[in-house]
Amino acid sequence: xxxxxxxxxxxxxxxxxxxxxxxxxxxxxxxxxxxxxxxxxxxxxxxxxxxxxxxxxxxxxxxxxxxxxxxxxxxxxxxxxxxxxxxxxxxxxxxxxxxxxxxxxxxxxxxxxxxxxxxxxxxxxxxxxxxxxxxxxxxxxxxxxxxxxxxxxxxxxxxxxxxxxxxxxxxxxxxxxxxxxxxxxxxxxxxxxxxxxxxxxxxxxxxxxxxxxxxxxxxxxxxxxxxxxxxxxxxxxxxxxxxxxxxxxxxxxxxxxx
Amino acid sequence: xxxxxxxxxxxxxxxxxxxxxxxxxxxxxxxxxxxxxxxxxxxxxxxxxxxxxxxxxxxxxxxxxxxxxxxxxxxxxxxxxxxxxxxxxxxxxxxxxxxxxxxxxxxxxxxxxxxxxxxxxxxxxxxxxxxxxxxxxxxxxxxxxxxxxxxxxxxxxxxxxxxxxxxxxxxxxxxxxxxxxxxxxxxxxxxxxxxxxxxxxxxxxxxxxxxxxxxxxxxxxxxxxxxxxxxxxxxxxxxxxxxxxxxx
Numbered sequence: 270x271x272x273x274x275x276x277x278x279x280x281x282x283x284x285x286x287x288x289x290x291x292x293x294x295x296x297x298x299x300x301x302x303x304x305x306x307x308x309x310x311x312x313x314x315x316x317x318x319x320x321x322x323x324x325x326x327x328x329x330x331x332x333x334x335x336x337x338x339x340x341x342x343x344x345x346x347x348x349x350x351x352x353x354x355x356x357x358x359x360x361x362x363x364x365x366x367x368x369x370x371x372x373x374x375x376x377x378x379x380x381x382x383x384x385x386x387x388x389x390x391x392x393x394x395x396x397x398x399x400x401x402x403x404x405x406x407x408x409x410x411x412x413x414x415x416x417x418x419x420x421x422x423x424x425x426x427x428x429x430x431x432x433x434x435x436x437x438x439x440x441x442x443x444x445x446x447x448x449x450x451x452x453x454x455x456x457x458x459x460x461x462x463x464x465x466x467x468x469x470x471x472x473x474x475x476x477x478x479x480x481x482x483x484x485x486x487x488x489x490x491x492x493x494x495x496x497x498x499x500x501x502x503x504x505x506x507x508x509x510x511x512x513x514x515x516x517x518x519x520x521x522x523x524x525x526x527x
Numbered sequence: 528x529x530x531x532x533x534x535x536x537x538x539x540x541x542x543x544x545x546x547x548x549x550x551x552x553x554x555x556x557x558x559x560x561x562x563x564x565x566x567x568x569x570x571x572x573x574x575x576x577x578x579x580x581x582x583x584x585x586x587x588x589x590x591x592x593x594x595x596x597x598x599x600x601x602x603x604x605x606x607x608x609x610x611x612x613x614x615x616x617x618x619x620x621x622x623x624x625x626x627x628x629x630x631x632x633x634x635x636x637x638x639x640x641x642x643x644x645x646x647x648x649x650x651x652x653x654x655x656x657x658x659x660x661x662x663x664x665x666x667x668x669x670x671x672x673x674x675x676x677x678x679x680x681x682x683x684x685x686x687x688x689x690x691x692x693x694x695x696x697x698x699x700x701x702x703x704x705x706x707x708x709x710x711x712x713x714x715x716x717x718x719x720x721x722x723x724x725x726x727x728x729x730x731x732x733x734x735x736x737x738x739x740x741x742x743x744x745x746x747x748x749x750x751x752x753x754x755x756x757x758x759x760x761x762x763x764x765x766x767x768x769x770x771x772x773x774x775x
């Protein structure tokens with residue numbers, strides 16, 4: 270479980286995150302949603318320690334990450350996996366070497382065991398057969414799946430995903446969503462997903478945090494989104510006329526005017 | 528303001544080097560990277576070093592023969608000056624300036640691209656000391672391979688000089704041999720290698736700093752690459768003055 274307490278972050282006096290307090294639960298897909306520039310990525314960077322908050326606490330199972338020494342943070346990070354928006358695979362390494370990388374760095378397994386573990390992870394994301402390819406030779410969706418395989422190679426307790434569906438077609442996005450939800454349940458991880466994808470919100474959002482202009486505007490589950498009375502949330506999620514009409518249809522049972 | 532800016536950059540460079548020179552998490556991974564960098568930065572540069580050294584050696588020999596050799600000068604003077612120029616300045620300093628362009632831009636653009644595509648962030652998130660993992664093998668690789676490049680450069684330069692004697696008939700080969708052997712001081716070889724070690728550190732660490740600290744996108748990667756070459760070239764020239772004075 271990750272608990273955020275009164276987290277604030279400023280850049281040159283400009284407040285980007287304002288007093289955010291929330292809890293990201295174990296075994297659930299926690300989604301952070303919000304408009305571009307609302308502070309989602311800054312929040313995630315504060316959670317993983319790529320940025321230091323101006324004030325507040327980030328507690329990993331009760332351990333204050335902000336107050337930890339550099340060395341403690343290094344050890345703590347070995348319990349984290351992260352999937353970047355751009356996948357951030359190492360260009361010079363093959364798919365298999367990318368997945369084996371965290372194992373090479375931190376595990377005590379021998380080469381055969383590391384290779385087997387990496388192949389198991391690739392199998393989990395349905396990428397067996399692509400292990401000898403380089404990142405530049407595979408599609409964006411496959412790169413994201415390699416990034417997921419790399420992130421889960423060391424069985425992390427916490428998984429962070431920064432816009433894992435960006436640049437992917439709707440069908441591939443669903444595959445990635447299913448995969449993330451599946452591994453969250455399988456390994457009982459605390460998964461935090463930063464997303465703009467409304468399919469993800471409605472499909473896998475077990476704990477949704479809506480950030481608006483740097484503060485937490487709303488928190489709930491996907492089933493509560495449809496009936497929410499928060500205007501900012503509904504304006505954001507049901508932004509298009511099509512979605513607005515569909516929402517009306519679900520709420521009122523009337524025919525949508527499409 | 529300008530001094531403050533440069534001091535800030537120097538401070539950031541020192542901090543980065545502090546992070547770089549720490550014990551690698553996995554020695555096996557370090558050695559793997561170390562061998563890879565030696566091949567990429569050093570072995571792949573041998574071709575250009577040999578090519579340039581050969582022709583510069585030939586040109587120096589021709590220039591010495593045409594401009595210095597006279598009936599008042601001993602017949603070994605062309606060979607002697609060619610050897611001294613190659614050994615004292617060309618094979619260490621000028622060759623390192625050339626390498627600053629080739630290797631420096633390579634390192635800065637590689638690390639800069641890794642930074643903007645979040646590959647370095649990915650390493651940090653994994654708990655890997657990214658500076659140590661990425662930069663230390665480059666510095667150690669360059670330091671290891673540089674003496675070989677200096678020796679290859681000197682030897683090829685002398686071959687170039689012999690080519691002018693045997694093929695171009697610019698001067699008699701015996702005169703050249705006499706000059707190359709005249710008053711030979713082995714310390715100059717060591718001096719050349721010692722100087723090249725300082726330059727190797729500059730060539731690898733300054734571009735690594737420029738690339739590692741890139742912020743923004745591809746334009747900034749290009750700018751970092753240019754800055755890396757300019758900064759390391761200027762630093763090589765400055766340090767050459769002090770090192771030559773210190774070691775002579």
